[in-house]
Amino acid sequence: MTKETVQSEHLLQVQELKKYYPVRGGFFRRKVGDVKAVDNISLELKRGETFGLVGESGCGKSTAGRTIMRLFKPTGGKILFEGQDITELRGSGLRDLRRDIQMVFQDPYASLNPKMMVGSIVSEPMINYGMGSESKLKDEVMELLKRVGLPEDAYYKYPHEFSGGQRQRIGIARALALKPKLIIADEPVSALDVSVQSQVLNLLKELQEEFQLTLLFIAHDLSVVKHMSDRIGVMYLGNLVEVADGEDLYKDPKHPYTQALISAIPQPDPRNKSERVILSGDVPSPQNPPTGCPFHPRCPKVMPHCSEVKPQLKEVNRDHRAACLLYE
Amino acid sequence: MSSQDTLLEVKNLHTGFNIDGRVHHAVKDVSFSVKPKEVVCIVGESGCGKSVMSLSVMNLLPKHNGKIDKGEILFEGRDLAPLSEKEMNAIRGKDISMIFQEPMTALNPVLTIGYQLDEVLINHTTISKEEIRRKSVSLLKQVGISRADQIVNEYPHQLSGGMRQRVMIAIAIACQPKLLIADEPTTALDVTVQAQILELIGKIQEEVGMAVLLITHDLGVVAEMADRVVVMYAGQVVEETDVDRLFYEPKHPYTKALLESIPKMDEKRDVLNTIEGIVPSLKNMPEKGCRFVDRCPAAMDVCREMDPILGETDKGHAVRCFLYEESFPQSSDKRAEVQ
Numbered sequence: 034m035t036k037e038t039v040q041s042e043h044l045l046q047v048q049e050l051k052k053y054y055p056v057r058g059g060f061f062r063r064k065v066g067d068v069k070a071v072d073n074i075s076l077e078l079k080r081g082e083t084f085g086l087v088g089e090s091g092c093g094k095s096t097a098g099r100t101i102m103r104l105f106k107p108t109g110g111k112i113l114f115e116g117q118d119i120t121e122l123r124g125s126g127l128r129d130l131r132r133d134i135q136m137v138f139q140d141p142y143a144s145l146n147p148k149m150m151v152g153s154i155v156s157e158p159m160i161n162y163g164m165g166s167e168s169k170l171k172d173e174v175m176e177l178l179k180r181v182g183l184p185e186d187a188y189y190k191y192p193h194e195f196s197g198g199q200r201q202r203i204g205i206a207r208a209l210a211l212k213p214k215l216i217i218a219d220e221p222v223s224a225l226d227v228s229v230q231s232q233v234l235n236l237l238k239e240l241q242e243e244f245q246l247t248l249l250f251i252a253h254d255l256s257v258v259k260h261m262s263d264r265i266g267v268m269y270l271g272n273l274v275e276v277a278d279g280e281d282l283y284k285d286p287k288h289p290y291t292q293a294l295i296s297a298i299p300q301p302d303p304r305n306k307s308e309r310v311i312l313s314g315d316v317p318s319p320q321n322p323p324t325g326c327p328f329h330p331r332c333p334k335v336m337p338h339c340s341e342v343k344p345q346l347k348e349v350n351r352d353h354r355a356a357c358l359l360y361e
Numbered sequence: 362m363s364s365q366d367t368l369l370e371v372k373n374l375h376t377g378f379n380i381d382g383r384v385h386h387a388v389k390d391v392s393f394s395v396k397p398k399e400v401v402c403i404v405g406e407s408g409c410g411k412s413v414m415s416l417s418v419m420n421l422l423p424k425h426n427g428k429i430d431k432g433e434i435l436f437e438g439r440d441l442a443p444l445s446e447k448e449m450n451a452i453r454g455k456d457i458s459m460i461f462q463e464p465m466t467a468l469n470p471v472l473t474i475g476y477q478l479d480e481v482l483i484n485h486t487t488i489s490k491e492e493i494r495r496k497s498v499s500l501l502k503q504v505g506i507s508r509a510d511q512i513v514n515e516y517p518h519q520l521s522g523g524m525r526q527r528v529m530i531a532i533a534i535a536c537q538p539k540l541l542i543a544d545e546p547t548t549a550l551d552v553t554v555q556a557q558i559l560e561l562i563g564k565i566q567e568e569v570g571m572a573v574l575l576i577t578h579d580l581g582v583v584a585e586m587a588d589r590v591v592v593m594y595a596g597q598v599v600e601e602t603d604v605d606r607l608f609y610e611p612k613h614p615y616t617k618a619l620l621e622s623i624p625k626m627d628e629k630r631d632v633l634n635t636i637e638g639i640v641p642s643l644k645n646m647p648e649k650g651c652r653f654v655d656r657c658p659a660a661m662d663v664c665r666e667m668d669p670i671l672g673e674t675d676k677g678h679a680v681r682c683f684l685y686e687e688s689f690p691q692s693s694d695k696r697a698e699v700q
């Protein structure tokens with residue numbers, strides 16, 4: 034990657050991204066179909082903002098995150114990072130990119146090497162990128178551990194000696210070690226209890242300001258996503274169906290799926306039991322997605338042509354886009 | 362209280378596990394009651410003893426290391442704790458049913474859905490053989506399964522998570538139980554499917570006229586479903602009251618902090634309230650004193666010295682906290698009882 038810094042407003046631009054997984058079957062393990070995990074996603078992240086990606090299990094959030102950081106090769110579409118096309122990046126270019134984009138995972142335990150001391154876990158990426166030896170980096174790592182709220186002696190301990198919330202702090206420290214420009218946090222608090230969840234959410238917000246991070250925050254819990262994000266993208270079956278400012282999305286959701294999703298979230302207020310939109314059925318398989326609008330088999334506002342025409346993400350209001358034929 | 366107003370009364374329940382030769386109490390002095398047709402929610406964070414409490418009621422504790430040490434579980438006035446396996450079998454599935462978080466573990470993977478439903482009906486009812494399958498199909502329809510006549514011949518793995526939970530509910534209500542214990546029935550499901558299942562539980566509860574003991578860690582689910590709420594922390598009940606007072610007049614410092622630590626859709630806050638630290642593990646429970654003391658913003662010296670007792674501050678509102686003990690009408694007698 035050439036190092037001329039294109040100071041575009043956008044740190045990341047994703048255009049019509051697709052990622053299909055092959056389905057193999059039969060005696061010869063031949064490809065018999067595709068799981069269209071990410072079918073069409075276009076989004077931009079401004080520098081320093083938090084973009085929340087929300088949707089139900091299997092809608093392709095993790096696949097999107099991993100494809101954006103180029104753990105996978107996209108099936109189609111384009112990814113621009115700081116204005117550079119990274120879609121086809123390989124070798125040393127990809128290695129440089131990995132330094133700028135880091136990931137925080139849902140299951141902190143599975144993502145940390147159980148045989149390594151926390152100090153080594155956090156310094157490993159720095160050593161890999163030639164920033165010094167473990168002993169030389171020690172003060173810096175200690176400082177980082179302190180910054181994410183871990184006790185002094187954490188450096189010499191092993192992951193199993195920590196609670197879930199503390200392990201997530203270790204994962205965050207490791208992700209921060211290389212001073213990345215973009216952090217992709219994939220369900221970073223989904224495995225945590227509420228009282229610990231709020232600790233980690235607060236920490237992420239503080240760090241973001243302090244290090245001027247751009248954050249792609251992936252989660253299935255819309256309340257959490259809304260708390261964290263400036264803008265939110267709602268995914269359904271591999272497609273981005275709505276993108277808006279968090280407050281707008283909540284107050285004035287345009288897509289029937291977003292409307293149902295918001296109304297399905299039980300609110301912690303017994304005096305406010307709003308009428309629910311109860312969707313029928315389950316999410317269809319991404320291997321055989323419905324024709325036309327992917328939401329049409331469950332949509333309470335379905336129209337006859339919804340099964341034939343696939344809606345595209347279009348501006349409905351200012352800075353508010355939705356993919357629904359109601360607005361075409 | 363006469364047995365007419367109470368269906369289930371759990372009194373001073375202590376359930377312990379034998380870990381490395383020592384008994385640790387996962388449930389310590391839990392008391393609460395459920396009235397007929399009432400929905401009571403038990404809410405608390407992971408590891409606070411919700412499941413152990415419900416397994417104690419059902420007499421389903423792991424035999425090799427778990428045991429009820431003390432207390433009574435009165436169901437319609439009869440203590441279930443000392444009952445034999447055979448006596449409990451007659452009650453389980455008939456008077457009291459239970460559904461779990463992961464329906465796959467409760468369903469038998471090699472038997473058809475229909476077979477598993479038929480079995481409950483055969484064991485607990487006198488419905489004739491010819492009628493049984495028809496009843497099974499109608500139960501599946503009642504829980505909103507559309508292709509019921511085909512589904513009876515399918516196996517659990519052929520169904521989605523939401524459908525499996527519907528099947529579990531069908532099995533649980535097959536004999537019109539008086540009490541349904543649902544342990545995190547929607548935690549593994551997506552929100553839109555959770556909404557379907559919660560609505561179904563509410564609908565069935567009215568149709569069958571049963572009481573529901575719903576266990577959850579989600580305060581949104583509590584607000585949506587509960588008549589009354591029991592808040593647990595580290596194996597104990599710390600607060601118990603009706604749903605409105607729990608959300609609008611919470612008393613226990615833990616309940617208050619918990620309510621303030623969840624992000625809410627309809628408000629914008631920069632910083633969430635947090636509860637410092639974590640729930641102590643079973644082996645690290647303080648020997649005496651309040652179990653919340655290390656995380657409590659209001660902790661006092663006495664909180665480390667003595668165990669707070671659960672008492673009523675107002676009618677129908679009980680708290681376990683020294684901040685309120687003076688206002689317990691029966692405080693001195695209760696204290697005497699404990700000491």
Ligand SMILES: Nc1ncnc2c1ncn2[C@@H]1O[C@H](COP(=O)(O)OP(=O)(O)OP(=O)(O)O)[C@@H](O)[C@H]1O
Pocket residue numbers: 054055068069070088089090091092093094095096097253319
């Ligand atoms: N390596 C893989 N091979 C084949 N299919 C996959 C693979 N990874 C994911 N999938 C499928 O792709 C779809 C999207 O999965 P993905 O993990 O991206 O969803 P998600 O939105 O992150 O879900 P969750 O909320 O459960 O984490 C799912 O149907 C999943 O089964």
Ligand SMILES: Nc1ncnc2c1ncn2[C@@H]1O[C@H](COP(=O)(O)OP(=O)(O)OP(=O)(O)O)[C@@H](O)[C@H]1O
Pocket residue numbers: 378380387405406407408409410411412413414423426427578642643
């Ligand atoms: N079979 C067992 N042997 C030893 N300890 C156990 C056993 N089952 C549960 N425990 C312990 O008892 C305590 C209470 O566990 P329980 O499963 O009741 O929590 P819970 O409130 O249901 O949590 P969750 O929300 O995670 O389901 C925990 O500390 C747990 O580790």
Ligand code: SF4
Pocket residue numbers: 288289290326327328329330332333334335336339344356357358359
């Ligand atoms: S395009 Fe049609 S089916 Fe799809 S969300 Fe809009 S109204 Fe519903």
Ligand code: SF4
Pocket residue numbers: 613614615651652653654657658659660661664669681682683684
């Ligand atoms: S008893 Fe003391 S430590 Fe426990 S909750 Fe009340 S004030 Fe806090």
Ligand SMILES: [Mg+2]
Pocket residue numbers: 094095096219220
């Ligand atoms: Mg995922």
Ligand SMILES: [Mg+2]
Pocket residue numbers: 411412413544545
């Ligand atoms: Mg449990």
